[in-house]
Amino acid sequence: MPSEVTHHYFSAGWLRRLRRVREIKQGHFAQLLGVSQGTISKWETGEARPSSKQIERITQFFTNAPAPARDAWLSRLVKYSDRQVHVMTDADHRLLAASQPRIKEWHRDYIDVASLPLSESLPDDIAAAERWLVEHDHPTVWLTPLVVAVEGRKGGPYDIDPGLLLWERFPLSDGTWVRLITNIGEHEIPAESVQFRKNMPG
Structure with a gap:
């Protein structure tokens, strides 16, 4: 279970x-x-x-x-979104779909990024958020969206814009948990969310 x-x-x-x-x-x-x-x-x-x-x-x-149609719908929603958004498997950070604005942000061809484990070479602020999730009982925390403040990065495997990222988890029809990552503004922070900043107390 x-x-x-x-x-x-x-x-x-x-x-x-x-x-x-x-x-x-x-x-x-x-x-x-x-x-x-x-x-x-x-x-x-x-x-x-x-x-x-x-x-x-x-x-x-x-x-x-089972809901395979839902799985396809989520992929289409991400690919054709006009926002910076992508979805990946939660366990190994394998990219499943990304919007054109996200690909533009990365300054890489989609096929290049799709072949990379997105969890490799993470900037310090995102790596700190990943560690925080592990330390604070990942499965339970993840049922609430996490808002991560990032400083951004130029260079490395892919570029990252500064700002706020909304991390949400959803189960696919086969039980695989995926993470939906969307750039948001301060006014879009969900009322029911956990906010993470790199230097916040444990």
């Missing part, structure tokens, strides 16, 4: 994002869980919280339910 299930972690934003990525309407999801649509709505707005058993069922559903 995935560690996300055993921790019984839940946030309203996490449920709302996963349901939308899976393209499941509130009413249908309510039927699958045996609750009312109003209950789902309250969970997604933070007015109510599901029980530990319900959280386990929700997490198992999103981890195990």
Whole structure:
């Protein structure tokens, strides 16, 4: 059983994002869980919280339910986005898709970057965020988006613009967790998120 299930972690934003990525309407999801649509709505707005058993069922559903069309949809969403965004496997940082603005930022051909493990030669601020995740119980923290402040980099395997990166995790239909990384502005920081800056206290 995935560690996300055993921790019984839940946030309203996490449920709302996963349901939308899976393209499941509130009413249908309510039927699958045996609750009312109003209950789902309250969970997604933070007015109510599901029980530990319900959280386990929700997490198992999103981890195990096959949705290959959703996987293709996520890839298309990233590739044709007008924002700086890419998606990679969470375990080994293998690139799955990137938008044209992201490729332009990197100053590399997509095929060149796709062949690189993106976790190699990380700048200090991103490497510090990766270490922080490991030190703070990665699976549980990851169900909440992480906002990482980066100083940027010119040169190296690929360029990185300074600013804020939103890191989010989603499960693919085969159970593989992927990380969606999007450049955002200060006004776009989700209310339900963890913010990381390199020199913040542990």
